[in-house]
Amino acid sequence: LDVGQAFFNLEYEESSMHLFGFSYYSSDGTVQYALFRFMTMGFKLSSFYWAYAIHSLLSTAIPEAYRTDGSTHILAFVDDILAWSRFFDECMSLKNLLVYILEKVNAKAPESKRKGPAREIDYLGLTLLQGGYRVSDSTMSVLRENLGTRPTTLRGLRAKLGLLQFCRSLWRPKKNRADETLAHLTAPFTSLVGSMVSANAKKTARLAWSADLEASWDAISASMGDGFVPFHSEADNWSGMQLVVMSDASPEAGAACLWRLSREIFADSRDCLSAEWLADHAQLIGLWTHKWSTYERAYDIADREL
Template sequence: MLELQYELESKAAKWYATIDIANAFFSIPLAAECRPQFAFTWRGVQYTWNRLPQGWKHSPTISHGLIQTALEKGGAPEHLQYIDDIIVWGNKAEEVFKKGKRIIQILLKAGFAIKKSKVKGPAQEIQFLGIKWQDGRRHVPMDVVNKIAAMSPPANKKETQAFLGLVGFWRMHIPGYSQLVSPLYRVTRKKNYFEWGLEQQQAFEHIKQEIARAVALGPVRTGPTVQNVLYTAAGEHGLTWSLWQKTAGETRGRPLGFWSRGYRGSEAHYTPTEKEILAAYEGIRAASEVVGTEASLLLAPRLPVLHWMFKGNMPSTHHATSATWSKWVALITQRARLGKPNHPGILEEIMDWPEGRDFGALPEEVARAQEAPPYNELPEDERRYALFTDGSCRVVGNHRKWKAAVWSPTRQVVEATEGEGESSQFAEVKAIQLALKIAE
């Protein structure tokens, strides 16, 4: 279903129409020799289906395939199909009406039934697969927002799972979704008793607020003026990444999606560098599904990634296995080498996490990070530009307090910043950001 959503985002249409085939399964007769497989007994009498039954696991696949074949043989205009749901689009209402009419004619000729109430549009806003579409952008429908906002706190594991299933469908609209709902997932585990506490209530209210203010995603655009920016970050509790687009004449970028997940297994024990590489790896995989594998990316991690990927060997201190490193290197270097000469598939710029911020860096402005030699091996005229960074964290009462600092031994430059609620790894990254600002 995600592939259909990404493709529909790329259309950026002004008008839409949807067609839902009535009783699609029951429109498909079963072969006589197959009917005994669907025999059942009710009130002592044995029956069998002679039409494709609802509830059989293969019915959706068979139905989708037969409808698709009928549309292809009939020469249907451009459309997208998911089982018995079909959508057409265009820049004018008349164009969309003609496309919809042609598809209905093909389906009727193939023996499928169409009810007028199942045909929607042409319209500039429409719902397809439960999603509101407008100008090629995905929106959370207002009825969904209202339904979630009106929900009471779950009273047991089953109700919690139902709530998570409902909000989880919209996770790509919510930055840091996995971290937000983590307290709710904990109470659904089999080994845990259901105990709804303050942490769960806060997470429940927070996710409802995020759904209410969820941003629209898309459209996916292509062309030489389009810039795809992938922000990746590894936090204390998991990975987050988001994909944005900006084109000529726009002052702000448009989000294409937000992703997040917790650490799995040994990933929690990775070094900070490995976690950032893992976030970039997952981000590049997700971005490739949205914009394709040939579109160039501006990768914006919080630590240098491409340097390690092209270096060809692992750092002396690492926790990920050699096989994992090989997997990272294979994907990222292959993706980076795609593209035209002097225009690599991936460029890298270290920058802050972006939600709500503009990004204006052009590929020509991107500077690649390189590993510096030891300080005592630097030429004397370069030592005055050297900067040392450090970050630390300590627990005071029930609060984490972190501090990041930058120091120059020759210029006696000292800068520091501090805050609460983050780890020592976060402080180290902030120190690097401070150093980069000083270096400018």
């Protein structure tokens, strides 16, 4: 739900109105003065007071449903309210209940700004799913479009590499392959930046694109994932939990993944344990990647994995 004109739903006490005056020109050109009756966006504490007000309202009206340790979850973020449940009917009831509560205090949630119940909802550039969240398709499209244009200067390359590092979770090696990590894929370009900087190249220096560099750049975009992150709910807190660490090394980079799964399932499946099996049966909860330095490359692959 999106609360319509959220801040303007908070009315000032009469004793405080004189603190929120403003001036304007009337139709005859004279200066007029007036007082705000409702909270304004320009007041620096508006968001704080609104967050406190909506939290107080929901915790008072529906304390059982507003709990963070129950079977349902309600989250208020500025003027947006997210309601979650494992069951469609319960989610629909929460939605109707929230609309009713808002209307009782003279706030509105316009029909056009109500979504769901649905198995997935786009919110703040993310797609919320029934098991986790990922980067939304629209955000992915913008990123792919940005990466589709190859940089032509040293400055442009460094800017693109910075963007890639900011979005590095999209290159998560689901099967613990070091050659699928961003550290490995960007190695030719980070090395190029290093060599150009060492040669005192200007920021506007042109890049010499070879066939190998073009193929490496295309591989970055082609291997981009959706950054799916699983939710860790109470239902996933098994009586016995097994943590598994797997590592891998390529000539350019190293990768290590931390998985978790039920200890019972792990014990029954030890004969078929592999990175592929873990990708299908366990939750990936941690990832480490690293580009090898010149000195680290002197070690054997097995030593790098350790």
